[in-house]
Amino acid sequence: FKVLGLPVVLLVSLAMVLLSSGVAYAADGDLDTSFSGDGKVSTDYIGTHDEARAVAVQPDGRIVVVGTTLISGTNYNFAVARYHGDGAPDTTFSGDGKLTTDFYGGDDGAYGVAIQPDGKIVVVGAYSLTNPSSTWYEFAFARYNPNGSLDSTFSGDGKMGIAFSHGGAVAYGVTIQPDGKIVAVGYAKQGTNYNFALARLNADGTYDGSIGQYGERTTDIFGGHDEARAVSMHAGRILVAGAAQVSGANYDFALVRYNLNGSLDTAFGGDGKVNTDFLGGDDGAYSMAVQADGKIVAAGGFGTLSTGYDFGLVRYLANGDLDAGFGSGGLANFTFLGGTAEEIANGIALQADGKIVVAGYAPGVGRDFALARLHPNGSLDTSFSGDGKLTTNFAGADDAAGGVAVQPDGRIVAAGYAYMGATGSDLAVARYLSGGAPVPTATPVPQATATPIPQATPTSQVTPTACPIQFPDVPPGSTFYDYVRCLACRGIVSGYPDGNFGPGNNVTRGQLSKIVSNSAGYTENHTGQTFEDVPVGSTFHQFIQRLSSRGYISGYACGGAGEPCVPPDNRPYFRPNNPVTRGQTAKIVASAAGLPAPPAGVWTFQDVPQGSTFWEWVESLSSAGAISGYACGGAGEPCFPPENRYYFRPGNNVTRGQSAKIVAYTFFPGCSTPLKMK
Numbered sequence: 001f002k003v004l005g006l007p008v009v010l011l012v013s014l015a016m017v018l019l020s021s022g023v024a025y026a027a028d029g030d031l032d033t034s035f036s037g038d039g040k041v042s043t044d045y046i047g048t049h050d051e052a053r054a055v056a057v058q059p060d061g062r063i064v065v066v067g068t069t070l071i072s073g074t075n076y077n078f079a080v081a082r083y084h085g086d087g088a089p090d091t092t093f094s095g096d097g098k099l100t101t102d103f104y105g106g107d108d109g110a111y112g113v114a115i116q117p118d119g120k121i122v123v124v125g126a127y128s129l130t131n132p133s134s135t136w137y138e139f140a141f142a143r144y145n146p147n148g149s150l151d152s153t154f155s156g157d158g159k160m161g162i163a164f165s166h167g168g169a170v171a172y173g174v175t176i177q178p179d180g181k182i183v184a185v186g187y188a189k190q191g192t193n194y195n196f197a198l199a200r201l202n203a204d205g206t207y208d209g210s211i212g213q214y215g216e217r218t219t220d221i222f223g224g225h226d227e228a229r230a231v232s233m234h235a236g237r238i239l240v241a242g243a244a245q246v247s248g249a250n251y252d253f254a255l256v257r258y259n260l261n262g263s264l265d266t267a268f269g270g271d272g273k274v275n276t277d278f279l280g281g282d283d284g285a286y287s288m289a290v291q292a293d294g295k296i297v298a299a300g301g302f303g304t305l306s307t308g309y310d311f312g313l314v315r316y317l318a319n320g321d322l323d324a325g326f327g328s329g330g331l332a333n334f335t336f337l338g339g340t341a342e343e344i345a346n347g348i349a350l351q352a353d354g355k356i357v358v359a360g361y362a363p364g365v366g367r368d369f370a371l372a373r374l375h376p377n378g379s380l381d382t383s384f385s386g387d388g389k390l391t392t393n394f395a396g397a398d399d400a401a402g403g404v405a406v407q408p409d410g411r412i413v414a415a416g417y418a419y420m421g422a423t424g425s426d427l428a429v430a431r432y433l434s435g436g437a438p439v440p441t442a443t444p445v446p447q448a449t450a451t452p453i454p455q456a457t458p459t460s461q462v463t464p465t466a467c468p469i470q471f472p473d474v475p476p477g478s479t480f481y482d483y484v485r486c487l488a489c490r491g492i493v494s495g496y497p498d499g500n501f502g503p504g505n506n507v508t509r510g511q512l513s514k515i516v517s518n519s520a521g522y523t524e525n526h527t528g529q530t531f532e533d534v535p536v537g538s539t540f541h542q543f544i545q546r547l548s549s550r551g552y553i554s555g556y557a558c559g560g561a562g563e564p565c566v567p568p569d570n571r572p573y574f575r576p577n578n579p580v581t582r583g584q585t586a587k588i589v590a591s592a593a594g595l596p597a598p599p600a601g602v603w604t605f606q607d608v609p610q611g612s613t614f615w616e617w618v619e620s621l622s623s624a625g626a627i628s629g630y631a632c633g634g635a636g637e638p639c640f641p642p643e644n645r646y647y648f649r650p651g652n653n654v655t656r657g658q659s660a661k662i663v664a665y666t667f668f669p670g671c672s673t674p675l676k677m678k
Contacts, residue, residue, distance in 0.1 A: 026433050028373070029385030031392070032411055035431040036087030040394055040418075043081050043089070043098060045069040048424030050079060053402040054113045055347075055415035055429070056121075061085040061407060065415045065427055066123050068109035069100055077102045078110040078142060080123060081427055085407075094148030101142050101150070103127035103159060108140060112174040112184065119146040124171040124184040127161055138163045139171040139184060139199050139216075155205030162199045162207065162216055163668050164188035164521075169197055173231040173240075177260075181208060185228040185240045188218050190521050191550070192594040195220045196228040196240060196256055211262030214490045218521050219264070221254050221273055222246050228256075230288040234296065235318060237265050241298045243284030244275055251282045253298055253314050269320035276314050276322065278302035278331060283312060287348040287403075289356070294318035297326075299358045301344035302333065308340035311358060311372065313348075327378030334380060336362035336370055336389060343370060347404035347414070351434065355381055359404035359414045364391045366398040369414055369430060384434075392430055394418035399428060410435045471501035479503075480657035483664035490668070492518045493660060503657030510540035510576030512585060512659060513553065517543040519667040520592045531555050531574035532566055540576050552591040583614035583650030585659055586627065590617035593666045595624055605629050605648035606640060614650050626665040 031039025047070030056064045069079035078101040082093040089097025106128035114122045121144040126137040139162040143154040150158025168189030175183050180203035188197035199216040200208040207215030224245025231240050237257050244254035252275040257268035264272025285298035296316040303309035312333045315326035322330030336343050345360040354376040362370035372389035373381040380388025397419035404414045411434055418428035469488045474481050480503050487493040495501045526545035529536055534544050547553045555572035558565035563573045598619035608618045621627045629646035632639035637647045
C-alpha cells in the first residue's frame with residue numbers, strides 16, 4: 001500500500017532502577033514489562049508487510065491498533081487488531097484478536113481510528129479503484145462492533161466510500177462529533193494540486209449533505225499542494241491540521257477551522273486558516289492535540305533534504321495565534337541524532353498533568369521508534385528517560401511508530417511497524433511506564449482463554465438514505481442513468497420544471513462552465529470581467545471566470561457580426577448561450593481534470609488526427625475511458641482498413657446526457673463502480 005508520505009514513531013527505555021525499602025521503582029520511559037513480558041508486542045498477519053498507523057485506547061484499557069496488511073502478495077487490506085492490557089491478543093475480537101477488511105478488491109489502507117461512546121470502532125483510510133488506464137484512491141470508512149464484526153447499521157454493510165473530484169483522495173484522521181456524526185480529513189486532488197479534504201457522515205453512515213454537495217468539501221490554502229493529517233473538535237467547531245505548500249515552494253504547518261456547516265471560521269486566524277514556518281524549509285504537522293484550556297498543539301517535522309528533518313511542535317492559542325509561552329515564540333524543536341538524519345513525529349498525546357508526549361521515528365538500528373516528553377512550556381522533560389527522549393528497537397532492523405496514546409492509568413502506548421526478519425514487517429506495539437509506577441513482579445503473561453466469539457445482538461437494519469432525485473426520461477438501466485444521478489445527487493445538474501432531464505437536449509457553453517467548475521470544486525470569488533457578454537453578476541459569470549482564470553476556456557475576438565469591440569478593453573466574447581460542441585467539451589473537461597497528455601502518435605478517432613484542434617484532450621478522455629465514438633460506415637463516415645477507426649464528431653453539439661457521462665466519469669469515477677456513492 002502506498003505510504004503516501006506518512007512517517008511513524010515510538011519510544012525506548014533506560015534500565016534505571018531505584019531501590020527504596022526493598023521495592024523496585026522504574027523510571028518514566030522504561031518499557032513496561034507487564035506488557036507481554038518485555039513491553040513490546042509484534043503481530044504478523046498473512047503476508048510480509050504489516051504496518052500500524054494509528055492507536056486508540058478503550059476506556060476499559062484494551063488497545064486498538066489499525067493499519068494495513070499485504071494479502072497473499074498482491075493487494076493490501078485494512079488491518080485492525082485489539083490487545084488486552086497485558087499485551088495478549090483479545091480473542092473476543094474477531095476470534096483471534098485481529099481482522100482484515102477488503103473494500104473492492106484493490107489496495108486498501110487504514111490511517112485513523114476513533115472509539116465511539118458505545119464502544120464501536122470507526123476506522124478511516126483509503127481504498128483503490130481501477131479503470132483500464134489508471135488507479136486512484138478515495139476516502140474509505142469502516143465501522144466495527146465491539147466484537148470485531150462489521151456494523152451493518154452503518155451504511156448497510158459496515159463500509160462506506162466517498163469519492164472526491166478528479167479521483168484521488170486519502171483520509172488520515174477521524175473524530176466523532178458530540179451528535180455522533182463522523183468527520184474524516186485528508187487530501188483530495190483538485191486539478192493539478194492536492195487540497196485539504198473534509199468529509200462528514202451521519203451516524204448511520206449516510207452522507208451529510210449539510211457541508212457540501214455530497215458530504216465533502218476541499219480547501220486550498222495557498223494555491224499549492226496541501227495535505228490534512230489530523231482532526232479534532234475545538235470550541236464546537238472542526239479543527240484540522242496538516243501541511244500547506246506556500247507559493248509553490250516549501251511547506252508550512254497549516255491549521256484550518258471550520259464551522260459545523262463546513263464554512264471557514266473567520267474567528268480563527270482571521271480567515272479560518274493559519275500557517276507556521278520554522279526555518280524556511282519544509283514543515284508539516286502529522287498530528288494534533290487540543291488541551292483542556294483550548295490551546296492547540298501540533299506535532300510533525302521540519303527541515304530540508306540537505307540539512308535533515310527534526311521533531312517540531314507548535315502551540316497555538318484558541319484563536320490561532322502562536323502561544324508565546326511555549327518553546328521559542330510558540331515553536332519547539334529537538335533532535336535525537338542530529339546531522340542530516342530524518343526524524344519525524346507522527347503522533348501526539350496529552351497526559352493528565354499537561355505534559356506532551358510525541359512519537360515517531362529516528363535513526364537507531366536502521367530506523368527506530370522514537371518518543372519524547374515535553375513540559376507544558378515546551379521544554380524537554382528530563383524526568384523522562386533522563387533527557388526527555390528515547391528510541392526503541394524491536395529485532396535489530398527498521399522500526400517506526402505511527403501513533404501514540406496515553407492510557408487512563410497514565411502509561412504510554414505507541415504503535416507502528418517493526419521488521420521482524422522472516423515474517424517481514426509486523427504490526428508493532430510498545431508500552432512505557434509513566435508516573436513512577438512500581439516495577440511489576442515477573443509473572444507469566446496470562447494466556448487468553450479460547451472463548452466463543454460473542455454474537456452481535458440482532459438489530460433493525462438501517463438502509464442508507466437514498467438520493468431521492470429521479471427523472472422519468474432517464475430511468476434505471478438507461479444509458480446515462482448512473483452518470484446523471486451521480487451529478488444530480490451532488491447538486492451539479494438539475495432537470496426541467498416538468499421533472500424531466502432532457503438527456504438529448506443541447507448543453508450551452510455557460511451551462512457546461514458551471515457543471516465543470518462545480519465538479520472541480522472551484523469556489524473562489526471573482527470580481528473581474530474577461531468576456532464582454534459575461535458581465536459581473538450574470539448567471540454564469542463566476543463559473544466562467546474560474547475556468548478562464550486557469551486557462552481552460554477562451555472566447556472569440558470582438559468585431560464580428562453582432563459582437564462590436566467596446567473600448568478601451570475590447571474584450572472577447574464567450575457566447576455563453578451557444579451550444580457547446582463535443583470537441584470543446586473534451587478540452588474543458590480534460591483541462592480542468594488535469595488529465596495527462598497522450599503520447600505522440602496515438603490516433604483513436606478517424607476525424608481527430610494528431611495535430612487537429614482537439615486531439616490532445618479527446619485522446620486524454622479516451623484513455624481515461626470517459627468518451628467513446630461512433631462506428632465507421634455510416635453516411636459520410638467511411639471505414640479505412642485495417643484500423644477501421646471510430647469517429648468522434650468533434651464539431652457536433654454535445655447533449656446533456658453525453659456531457660453528464662463525460663463529467664461524471666472524469667471527476668467522479670466511483671459513480672461507475674459498485675461503490676455506494678454517498
